[in-house]
Structures are given as structure tokens and as C-alpha cells.
Amino acid sequence: MGSEQEQKQVILKNYVEGVPTEYDLLLVKDAPVPTLQGQGEGAFLVKNLYLSCDPYMRGRMRDFHGSYIPPFRPGQVIEGFGVARVIESENPDFKPGDIVSGFTGWEEYSLIQPTGNSQLRKIYPDRDGIPPSYYLGLLGMPGFTAYAGFYEVCSPKHGDTVLVSAASGAVGQLVGQLAKLYGCYVVDLLKNKLGFDDAFNYKEEPDLDAALKRYFPQGIDIYFDNVGGAMLDAALPNMRIHGRVAICGMVSQNSLSSPQAVHNLFNLISKRVRMQGFLQSDFLHLFPHFLDDIISYYKQGKIVYVEDMNEGLQSASAAFAGLFSGKNVGKQVICVAKE
Amino acid sequence: MGSEQEQKQVILKNYVEGVPTEYDLLLVKDAPVPTLQGQGEGAFLVKNLYLSCDPYMRGRMRDFHGSYIPPFRPGQVIEGFGVARVIESENPDFKPGDIVSGFTGWEEYSLIQPTGNSQLRKIYPDRDGIPPSYYLGLLGMPGFTAYAGFYEVCSPKHGDTVLVSAASGAVGQLVGQLAKLYGCYVVDLLKNKLGFDDAFNYKEEPDLDAALKRYFPQGIDIYFDNVGGAMLDAALPNMRIHGRVAICGMVSQNSLSSPQAVHNLFNLISKRVRMQGFLQSDFLHLFPHFLDDIISYYKQGKIVYVEDMNEGLQSASAAFAGLFSGKNVGKQVICVAKE
Numbered sequence: 001m002g003s004e005q006e007q008k009q010v011i012l013k014n015y016v017e018g019v020p021t022e023y024d025l026l027l028v029k030d031a032p033v034p035t036l037q038g039q040g041e042g043a044f045l046v047k048n049l050y051l052s053c054d055p056y057m058r059g060r061m062r063d064f065h066g067s068y069i070p071p072f073r074p075g076q077v078i079e080g081f082g083v084a085r086v087i088e089s090e091n092p093d094f095k096p097g098d099i100v101s102g103f104t105g106w107e108e109y110s111l112i113q114p115t116g117n118s119q120l121r122k123i124y125p126d127r128d129g130i131p132p133s134y135y136l137g138l139l140g141m142p143g144f145t146a147y148a149g150f151y152e153v154c155s156p157k158h159g160d161t162v163l164v165s166a167a168s169g170a171v172g173q174l175v176g177q178l179a180k181l182y183g184c185y186v187v188d189l190l191k192n193k194l195g196f197d198d199a200f201n202y203k204e205e206p207d208l209d210a211a212l213k214r215y216f217p218q219g220i221d222i223y224f225d226n227v228g229g230a231m232l233d234a235a236l237p238n239m240r241i242h243g244r245v246a247i248c249g250m251v252s253q254n255s256l257s258s259p260q261a262v263h264n265l266f267n268l269i270s271k272r273v274r275m276q277g278f279l280q281s282d283f284l285h286l287f288p289h290f291l292d293d294i295i296s297y298y299k300q301g302k303i304v305y306v307e308d309m310n311e312g313l314q315s316a317s318a319a320f321a322g323l324f325s326g327k328n329v330g331k332q333v334i335c336v337a338k339e
Numbered sequence: 340m341g342s343e344q345e346q347k348q349v350i351l352k353n354y355v356e357g358v359p360t361e362y363d364l365l366l367v368k369d370a371p372v373p374t375l376q377g378q379g380e381g382a383f384l385v386k387n388l389y390l391s392c393d394p395y396m397r398g399r400m401r402d403f404h405g406s407y408i409p410p411f412r413p414g415q416v417i418e419g420f421g422v423a424r425v426i427e428s429e430n431p432d433f434k435p436g437d438i439v440s441g442f443t444g445w446e447e448y449s450l451i452q453p454t455g456n457s458q459l460r461k462i463y464p465d466r467d468g469i470p471p472s473y474y475l476g477l478l479g480m481p482g483f484t485a486y487a488g489f490y491e492v493c494s495p496k497h498g499d500t501v502l503v504s505a506a507s508g509a510v511g512q513l514v515g516q517l518a519k520l521y522g523c524y525v526v527d528l529l530k531n532k533l534g535f536d537d538a539f540n541y542k543e544e545p546d547l548d549a550a551l552k553r554y555f556p557q558g559i560d561i562y563f564d565n566v567g568g569a570m571l572d573a574a575l576p577n578m579r580i581h582g583r584v585a586i587c588g589m590v591s592q593n594s595l596s597s598p599q600a601v602h603n604l605f606n607l608i609s610k611r612v613r614m615q616g617f618l619q620s621d622f623l624h625l626f627p628h629f630l631d632d633i634i635s636y637y638k639q640g641k642i643v644y645v646e647d648m649n650e651g652l653q654s655a656s657a658a659f660a661g662l663f664s665g666k667n668v669g670k671q672v673i674c675v676a677k678e
Contacts, residue, residue, distance in 0.1 A: 067609075228605060232604070247604065247607045249608070259602050259603070259604075259605055260602075261602055262600065262601050262602075262604055263598050263599075263601075264598070265567060265571070265601055266567060266598055267616075268586045268616030269587065269588070269617070269618065270406075270616075270618070272616050272617050272618055272621060273615075273616050274613065275614040275615070276613045277606075277607030277611050278608070278611050279608065279609070279611055282611060
């Protein structure tokens with residue numbers, strides 16, 4: 001810790017209307033570094049290494065208290081998933097040097113209270129042979145979203161045709177790879193890097209319906225939807241009989257006070273399509289299986305994971321805003337400190 | 340048969356654009372009565388007793404050949420589900436006097452070819468103690484749609500809150516009653532007649548969201564959607580966690596070249612709602628169970644069935660068009676001949 005006892009912090013300026021911009025978050029450089037003095041047993045200090053930018057965080061930037069998670073407070077440091085190193089501890093379960101993952105502040109150093117909601121757990125990147133930041137994506141909430149969504153919601157079958165939207169994102173890239181490993185035919189954006197079968201960029205396609213008919217002449221068995229709106233509307237008439245649509249994220253709708261219309265739901269009937277919204281938190285009993293499976297796949301070289309890494313807290317606000325314009329290619333992470 | 344050998348027929352004037360009106364169907368009075376002469380073995384003649392008006396028939400009134408059932412031909416008699424009596428037969432399986440149900444023409448007398456697509460089966464209204472016309476509704480395709488949709492698609496649980504739209508229709512009225520028998524709390528239109536728990540008329544509600552919040556303060560577990568559009572959009576934010584939406588019919592969307600928009604699909608995620616389109620034809624293995632169950636319920640007085648019966652083929656075109664303005668209360672049937 002610096003001798004000045006000051007640190008950088010990212011705070012919410014005010015509640016956000018519409019699509020977040022980098023000006024909704026403010027970097028302060030003179031926030032106090034927390035100390036353990038007077039904190040009592042169980043508290044510990046961490047040095048934040050990596051912070052995760054996730055679209056769900058937009059939901060905490062409005063004055064709405066009915067959600068499963070409370071809103072951020074304007075003027076206060078925001079929080080999210082992070083990977084950190086314990087540097088001082090009054091907690092017997094967390095020793096200096098331990099690497100942890102869970103909720104932490106967007107700041108250099110965070111005070112973790114045993115009564116808080118940080119849900120920090122120890123992780124072992126060296127033992128697992130996994131880059132620490134991957135615990136925010138591949139082995140974190142986004143990866144688990146892909147895992148639970150694909151296996152538990154999409155009801156995949158060998159040979160199914162699979163469309164993944166936002167396949168460059170934190171969730172989509174793993175969905176596509178899991179589908180390939182399952183023996184599905186997968187189309188989206190990242191053909192060369194991730195080995196999918198075909199690819200197109202939905203933002204550059206003037207006629208989504210024609211593109212889908214070109215890439216899926218026999219129709220789509222599984223659409224893993226990360227964006228909603230026009231892409232969902234285009235997918236519906238191209239679903240095959242008994243197709244499945246997993247509704248996940250809808251990042252394109254997240255910020256809109258008047259969400260984009262979907263017109264083609266009547267296709268659900270003639271094609272007998274099942275459309276299922278889900279949250280990974282309903283499947284937490286599968287988390288240990290997820291870790292085992294994905295670590296094993298990764299070590300065998302069967303899956304890769306693409307990160308979009310920004311350096312330093314000063315880059316955090318732009319990185320977060322970039323999620324909503326589709327700027328990131330790969331899981332958006334902020335590196336706070338290199339070790 | 341009349342000595343003039345002429346009969347009434349309802350023919351399609353031309354392919355229909357938009358919402359069907361009574362002028363899309365034409366009554367002709369001098370169509371020839373078919374005879375068995377020269378038809379060979381297996382053919383038989385029926386006298387039509389009751390004809391069924393069903394919204395799916397709209398789909399056969401356009402020049403589209405990609406459906407599971409071919410379009411009607413302009414200038415030709417239309418067909419649909421009917422109940423008829425065999426009057427002459429060269430078919431050992433169907434004897435004069437037998438009552439049959441299946442596809443028949445909108446005319447007084449129909450020639451049934453053994454190679455045709457009529458799917459006629461013998462029915463036994465006297466033995467079963469069921470009015471013959473009920474084989475078009477309660478014991479026909481609409482009743483089976485309700486049965487398969489409620490038990491197989493909605494995943495009902497005792498105590499679930501259930502919203503049924505178009506609960507005055509051929510399908511909805513049975514869904515609501517099956518849900519009541521299952522121990523659900525059911526809201527819709529036909530409170531007094533069918534014993535549901537509460538009721539409102541969605542066409543008369545200025546604020547559907549407020550109405551739903553009033554009737555379902557704890558939210559909706561099951562929405563059996565027969566209309567789509569605005570009612571579906573209003574239901575989505577009022578679904579409970581892990582709610583189910585069965586998508587059936589969408590009669591309000593059937594005729595629209597540009598279907599109404601649905602904006603609230605993002606609620607599928609936070610509430611983890613499953614939305615499932617279905618066709619009764621995927622569940623035909625359950626048809627014998629359906630007949631047993633429903634005949635038994637009916638005989639025990641546990642369910643009732645409301646018909647909207649029009650008299651005579653001359654009333655057929657208006658009766659059919661009335662389906663699309665919600666004019667019918669109960670299953671719309673045309674009585675062609677009283678016996």
C-alpha cells in the first residue's frame with residue numbers, strides 16, 4: 001500500500017438512464033485505503049487483481065429496489081465479481097497470500113467484512129493451471145451461465161443446429177464451444193478463433209432472415225439468445241419443429257426504457273418451440289460439476305477462452321460502457337494490478 | 340336427399356387478406372348432391388349434422404402451400420371438422436345410420452372417399468351420453484388442445500394461479516375447468532357459468548397490467564395464452580418465478596399480416612419463465628386417455644361445455660367471421676341438420 005494511504009476507486013456518478021456511457025462512472029484517485037483497525041475478528045483486506053465487467057451490473061445502476069440485488073449508491077464505489085489477493089487478515093479462513101474470487105469493490109484495495117455479501121471463496125489458479133482472471137469468465141458466473149443454459153435449458157441432441165448470438169461475449173463463446181463438443185453444428189461470429197462451423201456478424205447483416213436461411217437451410221434446433229430484439233425476431237421463423245430458445249441476458253434490451261418489439265412469436269406454435277428464460281443461480285447445485293468439467297476441457301485443450309483485458313482502473317468506465325455497444329471481443333476484464 | 344339433387348354449399352370466394360369477414364365465404368344453393376355411382380368400393384355418403392368453426396381454418400384461406408395442411412381452393416367448398424350420419428355406403432366399416440366425426444365439407448351431403456383425408460371415425464353419442472356436437476368441441480380437437488396443453492405443457496401444480504385468455508372459447512373454457520379440478524386458482528371471463536375463481540374481460544380493461552395485478556397480487560404461475568399480442572405482453576411482467584406460458588392459437592394474431600408486437604420478453608429471464616408453443620397433434624397418443632377422462636368428468640357433472648350454436652348453413656359465414664371479432668361465447672358450431 002502506498003504511504004499516502006490513498007487509492008483509486010470507481011464510483012457511480014448518478015443513476016443511469018438509457019445506455020450506459022463511460023461518463024456514468026467516475027474515477028477518484030484520493031479515496032482512503034481501508035485498514036483493519038477496529039474491524040474486529042473475521043475481517044480481511046484484499047488487493048484487487050482483476051475486475052469483471054458484466055451486463056447485469058447495469059441493473060444495479062437504477063433506483064430500483066425490487067431486484068434480487070440492491071442498487072449501487074450514487075457517489076459510492078461500485079462492486080462486482082473480482083479476483084483478489086488477501087494481504088492482511090483477521091480471519092482464520094483467509095490468510096495473506098490466498099487468492100480469492102467473489103464480490104469486491106472497483107478499487108485497488110477492499111475491506112472484506114465477514115458479515116458482508118462478498119461470497120469470496122478461495123481459488124487455486126496455479127494448482128488448476130488456469131489464469132486467475134479466467135475465474136471471472138470461463139470459470140465464473142458467465143461460464144456457468146453458458147454451462148447451465150446449454151446443458152439444462154437447451155436440451156441439446158447430437159447433430160442439432162445451434163445459433164449463438166453475442167458469441168464473442170463472455171457467455172456465448174463458451175456456449176458455442178460446448179455445443180461443438182456435444183456434436184452440434186454451430187454458427188456464429190468467431191469461426192476461426194473458436195472453431196465454430198460458420199459465422200456471421202448480425203450487426204453487419206442487412207437481412208437477418210436471409211442470413212439465417214443461408215446458414216441454416218434446414219432451420220435452427222437451438223437458439224441461445226444473448227441479445228433479444230431483432231435477432232430473436234429473425235431467429236423465430238427459422239426455428240425447426242420442437243426447437244428450443246434459451247433466453248439469456250438480452251444485453252441489447254438491458255438499457256432500453258422501451259424494449260424492442262418482437263413480432264414473430266406466433267412461430268412458437270407452428271414449430272412447437274420452447275422458449276425459456278433462465279438465471280444461472282437456479283442451477284448452483286451443478287457448480288462443482290461445472291468446475292470439474294470445464295477445468296478438464298481446458299487442460300485437454302478442448303476449449304479456449306478469449307478475454308478483452310483493459311489495463312488499470314482508469315480504463316474501467318470505458319470498458320464497462322463498451323459492453324453495451326458490443327465493443328468487447330471476448331470476456332471484458334479489467335486488470336487492476338499485475339502480479 | 341331432395342329430388343332436385345341440389346344442395347347448399349359454403350365455398351371460399353377468394354384468398355383472404357387480413358381479418359376474415361362473412362363476405363369471404365359464399366353460400367351456393369344449387370351445388371350437386373354427390374352420389375355413390377361410379378365411386379367404387381370404400382366410398383360412402385354422409386349427411387352433415389354439425390360443422391365446427393375453428394380459427395385454424397383461417398390458415399387455409401391463403402395461397403400458402405408450406406403448411407401441414409393444404410389451402411382451400413377459391414370457388415370450392417371448404418371443409419372442417421364435422422359430425423355426420425352415414426346415409427349410403429360401399430364401405431363395410433361404415434354402415435347407414437352410423438354417426439361419424441372427422442373432416443367433412445361445409446355442405447349438406449358429403450361424399451367420403453376411402454383414399455381421402457377425412458379421418459372419419461365412428462362416434463357413439465348415445466352410448467357415451469354426450470350431445471353429438473360436443474365431439475367437435477369438448478371431445479374434439481379444441482378439447483384435446485386444452486387437455487394436452489394444460490397437463491403436458493403447463494406443468495400444473497396444486498395451488499398454482501392460472502390465467503386463461505379467451506376463456507369463453509372452445510379451448511379456454513376447458514382449460515379453466517381442468518385447472519380448477521386440479522386445484523388451481525383460475526381467473527378469467529366466465530366466472531358464474533364455469534365456476535372460475537375470478538374474471539375480467541380483457542377487451543374492456545383499459546389497463547391490463549393493473550387488472551392482472553389486482554386479480555393476481557402474488558403473480559401468475561400459468562398463463563394459457565389463446566390470443567397473443569397485448570394480453571401476452573401484459574401477462575409477462577406479472578408472471579411468477581418459474582412460471583409457464585402455453586402458447587396456443589393466438590387467434591388475435593391469426594389474421595394480421597403484421598402481428599402485434601410483444602415488448603416484455605425480458606421478463607422471461609428475471610422470472611425464469613418457460614414459454615412453449617404447442618400443437619395438439621404432437622400428443623395424439625394421449626387421445627384415448629383424453630376421451631376417457633373427459634367423458635367421465637362430464638358424466639359426473641364436474642365439467643360443463645358452452646356452445647354457440649348457429650342454425651343452418653346460411654349462418655355459417657357469419658359464424659366463422661365472428662370467431663375473429665370474439666363474437667362467440669362458447670364453442671362455435673353450425674347445426675346443418677337437426678335429427
